[in-house]
Amino acid sequence: MHDRVSSGEESIFSQNSRDSTDEAQGINENQTYIDGKTKRIENGSSNLEVECNETKPAMRRGYYGVSESQRRPTGNKRGLSALLEDAYRFSAHEDFSLPAGFLRTRRRGQEVFTSDHADEDKLAPVENKRAKAAETNVKANDNIEASNSVKKTAVKTTGRNPSAGHNKIQELAPRRRSQRNSTSQNLTNVKLAKTSHKKAKASTSESNTIQDSFIPDLTKVKDISHELFDLEGLENEETFTENPVPSTALSKHFDSRCMQVGLKSILFSNYEEKYVINFSADSAKYNPMAEIGRLIEYTIAIYFPRSYLDEAKKTVILPLNKSFDRGDAEEYLKAVNAYNELINRIPRQNVLNRLRHLNGVPVTFLHELLHIAYVRSIHPKANSLKQYQAFSNYVYGELLPPFLSKAFAQCHLKGGDIFVDLGSGVGNCVLQASLECGCALSFGCEIMPNASELTEIQNEEMQRRCKLFGLKVNPIEFSLRKSFVGNTRVDDILTKCDVLLINNFIFDSAMNTKIEKLIQNLKVGCKIISLKNLRGFGYSIDFNDVDNILNRLKVERFELSEGSVSWTHRGGEYFISTVLNDIDESIFTTYSKGRVRRSAKPLKYTR
Ligand SMILES: C[S@@+](CC[C@H](N)C(=O)[O-])C[C@H]1O[C@@H](n2cnc3c(N)ncnc32)[C@H](O)[C@@H]1O
Structure with a gap:
């Protein structure tokens, strides 16, 4: 995490x-x-x-x-x-x-x-069943292709023995990259798998171009299933009137000439949070780009109506991951804007319907929200906590x-x-x-x-x-x-x-x-x-x-x-x-x- x-x-x-x-x-x-x-x-x-x-x-x-x-x-x-x-x-x-x-x-x-807690059907029942079928069909190919791809990357990135495997890659990967919530599989690999053998094979080679994801493999994450969403409140209120601490307040040390991007809210069209995009700044304490990546992937997994998943994967998740790995700020900005544009096209009612039928959310998504509140409220004044006997x-x-x-x-x-x-x-x-x-x-x-x-x-x-x-x-x-x-x-x-x-x-x-x-x-x-x-x-x-x-x-x-x-x-x-x-x-x-x-x-x- x-x-x-x-x-x-x-x-x-x-x-x-x-x-x-x-x-x-x-x-x-x-x-x-x-x-x-x-x-x-x-x-x-x-x-x-x-x-x-x-x-x-x-x-x-x-x-x-x-x-x-x-x-x-x-x-x-x-x-x-x-x-x-x-x-x-x-x-x-x-x-x-x-x-x-x-x-x-x-x-x-x-x-x-662990998988003891995992309930793959909770998040996206239909897609997961399809994914399982597709996975069975292409398991052998997947394994070979995925491991080849990982090995190639290992050689390219680290120059070390390819047999070092995926964990090794993460250890040796560039700093900004390892600050994600990294796991070996992208959620899209499972959630968006194709139904036919042929399609699945095509999607496999495409998915393998993403070496990482900002969030863990959600099929291995425990779901939280008590009544989480305030659907009545969402039905009655379409405007967000609060003022959360923006990410930019934590990036003040970043160069003022840095690019900024607004990340739109999936539920409230009047609200967007401003982020500074700067891959060369010291982001060891707080990495706004990684936070954007995690928020976008969680939003797609949880809030997006299923009919938008394929498009989200192609136009947002893939470019977001690629540009992050390359540290390409302009391409990253484009991917975030593609996400904003996609969000604008999704009718709010479709999102609420999705939430109405959702059986649970990954516990790591809740951890992410806690983390977001924590860094914005505790980090700026953390020194005061050191004043104890x-x-x-x-x-x-x-x-x-x-x-x-x-x-x-x-x-x-x-x-x-x-x-x-x-x-x-x-x-x-x-x-x-x-x-x-x-x-x-x-x-x-x-x-x-x-x-x-x-x-x-x-x-x-x-x-x-x-x-x-x-x-x-x-x-x-x-x-x-x-x-x-x-x-x-x-x-x-x-x-x-x-x-x-x-x-x-x-x-x-x-x-x-x-x-x-x-x-x-x-x-x-x-x-x-x-x-x-x-x-x-x-x-x-x-x-x-x-x-x-x-x-x-x-x-x-x-x-x-x-x-x-x-x-x-x-x-x-x-x-x-x-x-x-x-x-x-x-x-x-x-x-x-x-x-x-x-x-x-x-x-x-x-x-
Ligand atoms: C180790 S921290 C635990 C914080 C938090 N419960 C956690 O586990 O993450 C212990 C806290 O207990 C507080 N504490 C110690 N004695 C206390 C008392 N008599 N009444 C209220 N809080 C007390 C300390 O100030 C400190 O913030």
Whole structure:
């Protein structure tokens, strides 16, 4: 997938340039921000409760048969494990140690959903069936021709061994080229395949002249199928009255004599977005030409009535890809204008009919829209996010869209659900949950004033972008410049929450204790996505506090795949905990291993 920050660049959130400003240093979770200034809230209760906990003796004997001498006050155990947890947070030997830049450059490369998730028939049922038939007929020829073509290009472009294959080509391709969402197949290869053997063969050699596409192979991308489009709104309103941040605002460093082009909207004929076209400018952070390419290909795949596909492929997609690869600005401009001209000829009603019968859109298209809003609202003010206290709870880091899509699916987050992000940063996860899952409410709470301001900017930009693409805007709410501790709105929403996200990767043990208290009233069935196990290191059941929700969590551990989080390219782990009705019996085995004597009989415990 595209990068919000391009590879090879120091991240816009580099840890190296972090400031320990007064503002950042003064924050604690018992504070509320009003207009960027801090106001202390009296809240001594949490400290008091911690102390109470610490003096409780652990009464395990009846259950584990632990001798009196083995009994330890829970508080001491907790104290030790808390110390260890905090020590591990920054251990240089741990996989999770903070790298030089906590927020490092995001990695290039698309995490494409596997064919398990793919449903080719969703997007274009007729074409796909035809494509499959055609593919079968010409499979052998295709393979030979395609591989020859790729190999030829490899030799031509890189001068290396042709057997290096397609991935190699992408690695060695010119920079601007690799900034696309590149995959080995163009969507048009499948979607537009011809019915007959002869036709298919002809189309194959033509398709092979496109070595790349701006977007992934949509047949391998998961479709999102909740009610996405605001068809009623689109029927009633043909004019776009919003003012999204134009691409040109991000290309100010480009030479003013550069060519500009307007990219027309498929849904609102009165609106076009201006872009600067300059293939020789440094586009490592933001590449307007690649964004145009992706938007055009997604629009054709999703919004175009099927009868216009062939023409779109010949007059727009092919020339767009060719001119991009050659870095030919004039030809690129012509291709964009050909697209604009084609859009003008498509009756709006035909587009709305297409949307009415659409079964879903690729999740990567939604990621693209999130990305567009993100670069326009966060990039220009990204430096402000570096103003946090080093190694504090306020260190800023992000979960990336492909990871969130996966985690949302694992939690079965769906329309009608309530999603909550505690420590929502600039609002990315809240916006994605709303757009991708159609939540009844997507809620975020953020304490940092700068991140809060960016949340507001990004939320507004996202809403404008949704309207531009005819997408429904689902309820979103933020509690900004406020802590989630001692926040009555948070307390209230948590009791109804279906999926709770806590990016607690960098939270210290004191904060984790506060979160433990906060989540006590989560409902049964609620899923919690966290980067650290909520049942921390050395957790053991306290039989004076058996009702503690931590005892009722079924915790599942998963591997983070590459490109899941902004602060490391390496993998790692994350946890999904489900609130159970009753105690999670694995506590007695997993957590007690090696520390208690096992009884011969299996343990039975009922609340
Ligand atoms: C690592 S960022 C996570 C951002 C976002 N949830 C994500 O995962 O992409 C953690 C955020 O939690 C915020 N935070 C820390 N303590 C908080 C508190 N007590 N109340 C509200 N937000 C808090 C920090 O300011 C920071 O923006």
